[in-house]
Amino acid sequence: MAAQNDAVLKIEGLTKSFQNVHVLMNIDLAIEEGAFLVLVGPSGCGKSTLLNCVAGLEAPTSGRILIGGRDMTDAAPKDRDIAMVFQSYALYPNMSVARNITFGMKVRGATRAEQRSALEKVAHMLKIDHLLNRRPAHLSGGQRQRVAMGRALVRQPKLFLFDEPLSNLDAKLRVEMRAEIKRLHRALGATIVYVTHDQTEAMSLATEVAVMEGGVIAQLGPPQQVYDYPVNTFVAGFIGSPAMNFINGRISKDGGAIRIQVSFDGATRELPADHYPFGGGIEDGAEVILGIRPEYVSGSDPSADRPNVALDLVPTLVETNGFDQHVNLAFGDSEISGRFSPREQIKLGTPVRTRIDLSQISVFDRETRQRL
Amino acid sequence: MTDATLTSAPAGRATRRGIVRVALRGLLYLLLALFVAYYILPLFVMAVTSLKSLDEIRAGSLMSLPDSASLVSWATAWSSACAGIQCEGLQPFFWNSVKMVVPAVFLSTFLGAVNGYALSHWRFRGANLIFALMLFGCFIPFQVVLLPMARTLGLLGLAGSLGGLVLVHVVYGLGFTTLFFRNYYVTIPVELVKAAKIDGAGFFTIFFRIFLPLSPPIIVVTVIWQFTQIWNDFLFGVSFSQAGTQPVTVALNNIVNSTTGVKEYNVDMAAAIIAGLPTLIVYVLAGKYFIRGLTAGSVKG
Numbered sequence: 071m072a073a074q075n076d077a078v079l080k081i082e083g084l085t086k087s088f089q090n091v092h093v094l095m096n097i098d099l100a101i102e103e104g105a106f107l108v109l110v111g112p113s114g115c116g117k118s119t120l121l122n123c124v125a126g127l128e129a130p131t132s133g134r135i136l137i138g139g140r141d142m143t144d145a146a147p148k149d150r151d152i153a154m155v156f157q158s159y160a161l162y163p164n165m166s167v168a169r170n171i172t173f174g175m176k177v178r179g180a181t182r183a184e185q186r187s188a189l190e191k192v193a194h195m196l197k198i199d200h201l202l203n204r205r206p207a208h209l210s211g212g213q214r215q216r217v218a219m220g221r222a223l224v225r226q227p228k229l230f231l232f233d234e235p236l237s238n239l240d241a242k243l244r245v246e247m248r249a250e251i252k253r254l255h256r257a258l259g260a261t262i263v264y265v266t267h268d269q270t271e272a273m274s275l276a277t278e279v280a281v282m283e284g285g286v287i288a289q290l291g292p293p294q295q296v297y298d299y300p301v302n303t304f305v306a307g308f309i310g311s312p313a314m315n316f317i318n319g320r321i322s323k324d325g326g327a328i329r330i331q332v333s334f335d336g337a338t339r340e341l342p343a344d345h346y347p348f349g350g351g352i353e354d355g356a357e358v359i360l361g362i363r364p365e366y367v368s369g370s371d372p373s374a375d376r377p378n379v380a381l382d383l384v385p386t387l388v389e390t391n392g393f394d395q396h397v398n399l400a401f402g403d404s405e406i407s408g409r410f411s412p413r414e415q416i417k418l419g420t421p422v423r424t425r426i427d428l429s430q431i432s433v434f435d436r437e438t439r440q441r442l
Numbered sequence: 443m444t445d446a447t448l449t450s451a452p453a454g455r456a457t458r459r460g461i462v463r464v465a466l467r468g469l470l471y472l473l474l475a476l477f478v479a480y481y482i483l484p485l486f487v488m489a490v491t492s493l494k495s496l497d498e499i500r501a502g503s504l505m506s507l508p509d510s511a512s513l514v515s516w517a518t519a520w521s522s523a524c525a526g527i528q529c530e531g532l533q534p535f536f537w538n539s540v541k542m543v544v545p546a547v548f549l550s551t552f553l554g555a556v557n558g559y560a561l562s563h564w565r566f567r568g569a570n571l572i573f574a575l576m577l578f579g580c581f582i583p584f585q586v587v588l589l590p591m592a593r594t595l596g597l598l599g600l601a602g603s604l605g606g607l608v609l610v611h612v613v614y615g616l617g618f619t620t621l622f623f624r625n626y627y628v629t630i631p632v633e634l635v636k637a638a639k640i641d642g643a644g645f646f647t648i649f650f651r652i653f654l655p656l657s658p659p660i661i662v663v664t665v666i667w668q669f670t671q672i673w674n675d676f677l678f679g680v681s682f683s684q685a686g687t688q689p690v691t692v693a694l695n696n697i698v699n700s701t702t703g704v705k706e707y708n709v710d711m712a713a714a715i716i717a718g719l720p721t722l723i724v725y726v727l728a729g730k731y732f733i734r735g736l737t738a739g740s741v742k743g
């Protein structure tokens with residue numbers, strides 16, 4: 071671990087209010103050189119506002135922003151050593167692609183020769199050499215996105231900021247550009263803060279994910295950790311598709327054994343939960359929410375050493391995508407979703423043998439919705 | 443689409459619909475022709491009258507074409523008609539108007555553009571209030587500001603000068619020009635300004651390098667609007683000028699009203715056409731951009 075001062079970006083107690091609307095509350099964050107931090111959360115949770123504060127396009131109400139160890143809270147955007155890519159691309163409509171890319175250098179007084187060599191390098195890297203004389207209006211969405219990235223790359227900043235750069239692209243192009251951004255990140259060793267509302271994008275790009283909800287960072291960590299150990303039901307439900315199943319339950323302690331009682335078609339089932347690391351212990355009779363990811367609900371036999379339970383459940387919806395079947399199953403008066411092998415014969419209305427693998431469950435307090 | 447439905451409909455119905463359509467179209471053209479005649483007739487009367495001799499005017503009908511067209515009245519109107527005691531025609535006043543209208547249009551358009559840009563993309567404290575006040579300024583009648591304006595011009599030492607008239611027109615036009623540019627610039631995405639700020643551009647760099655190049659449609663609208671307003675203005679011209687700095691509209695009035703003895707309709711008409719010609723020319727040359735500018739959609743990034 072590098073010393074604290076080495077963080078490329080450090081945010082301390084950042085708060086932002088518009089009049090009396092509190093958009094960001096007490097945000098703390100630090101990322102190291104080469105990190106790819108993705109801010110993810112539903113629309114309106116304050117992601118763009120946070121990014122704009124980092125860029126200097128919005129002034130924080132309180133708190134500090136350090137970039138490369140220097141306090142940049144009140145610095146102008148141009149002095150922060152950052153570059154930004156916007157969802158709407160924000161290319162200058164009256165300038166050619168080449169001049170769009172070199173505009174910043176020109177404003178800063180770079181020589182013609184410097185501009186040309188930087189332009190050539192970036193254009194080559196992004197494969198837009200053939201577009202340099204065109205106007206933005208004559209480019210496709212994907213091409214515009216590349217030009218917007220070129221404008222950022224040519225800056226060679228300490229920190230790249232991306233605000234939903236792929237949201238205006240169609241699905242196929244989005245996946246392509248996603249890979250491209252990841253490749254660039256690797257090739258340049260760049261430090262990136264990337265905003266998206268798409269959790270798939272977040273998971274596939276990030277080295278660190280910050281899940282935001284209503285102006286606070288609910289959880290910050292590597293993608294796999296956030297996926298496996300969501301800190302509350304919001305994160306659990308937001309990350310992962312199809313979404314995690316939530317089942318209401320009650321803790322029953324019987325000697326050393328801890329079980330979770332779930333009611334199911336009038337009956338009560340007890341699910342083993344001894345293996346679950348209840349931090350700080352758990353009381354008998356505590357009301358909880360049991361969270362199970364759909365991939366742990368299936369027809370296949372889990373390995374014998376894993377805690378599991380088998381139930382006969384009635385399918386209410388089947389969706390096939392070729393590599394598995396996504397099945398909704400009636401569970402008491404609600405539903406849970408599972409993933410079944412495509413070879414398995416599943417008929418709507420006919421009960422199917424379902425195994426629930428309990429090895430990777432999450433348990434949340436029903437009151438506070440926090441992970442136990 | 444229409445063709446397909448027509449051919450597939452029964453033949454009788456198709457022809458009946460055809461007849462109705464032709465009839466409606468004919469009616470439309472008739473109406474348009476009437477409107478054209480209505481608007482062109484005064485100009486026609488003025489033009490033919492200006493080419494006739496006084497005898498012919500008295501003898502003939504208003505509408506008849508001149509027996510022998512002559513430009514004598516035009517020459518008189520331009521260089522020797524008497525406006526008050528001065529008998530040099532419209533010429534010196536015409537140049538006064540040009541000297542007034544060019545800087546006034548340029549300044550009010552430019553300042554309107556800067557204002558509109560600041561109001562739409564640099565949301566400073568009180569921006570809304572300032573914009574509201576400027577809008578309010580558009581609706582203040584000329585007459586209300588005459589006295590305060592006269593006093594202000596006196597204090598500035600600009601009373602009776604062309605510079606004073608330019609100032610009056612710039613100030614009075616600013617509300618409109620600001621409104622035009624502000625409404626045009628709000629359609630430019632904010633991200634464009636954000637991107638430029640990150641690129642290191644400041645207030646005026648962004649204005650000159652990004653906003654102005656996107657502005658020709660609205661500049662045309664504003665210039666035509668301002669040119670027409672200022673060139674045609676009479677009230678400010680008559681109130682804030684003195685002998686030697688009067689604009690052409692004031693001189694026209696003097697020529698028409700100061701004729702002693704016989705009223706020279708042909709000279710009056712020629713003078714009126716000369717005074718109105720620049721606005722006509724501006725519309726003919728830039729009219730199509732005017733329409734285009736008024737209907738211009740948003741700028742896409």
Ligand SMILES: Nc1ncnc2c1ncn2[C@@H]1O[C@H](COP(=O)(O)OP(=O)(O)O)[C@@H](O)[C@H]1O
Binds near residue numbers: 091111115118119
């Ligand atoms: N300039 C502003 N004035 C008032 N409220 C704003 C302003 N900008 C953003 N907001 C509010 O802040 C919240 C977060 O906005 P934003 O950061 O754009 O969300 P996200 O990017 O996560 O979708 C929204 O509720 C939005 O209405």
Ligand SMILES: [Mg+2]
Binds near residue numbers: 117118119234
């Ligand atoms: Mg946003």
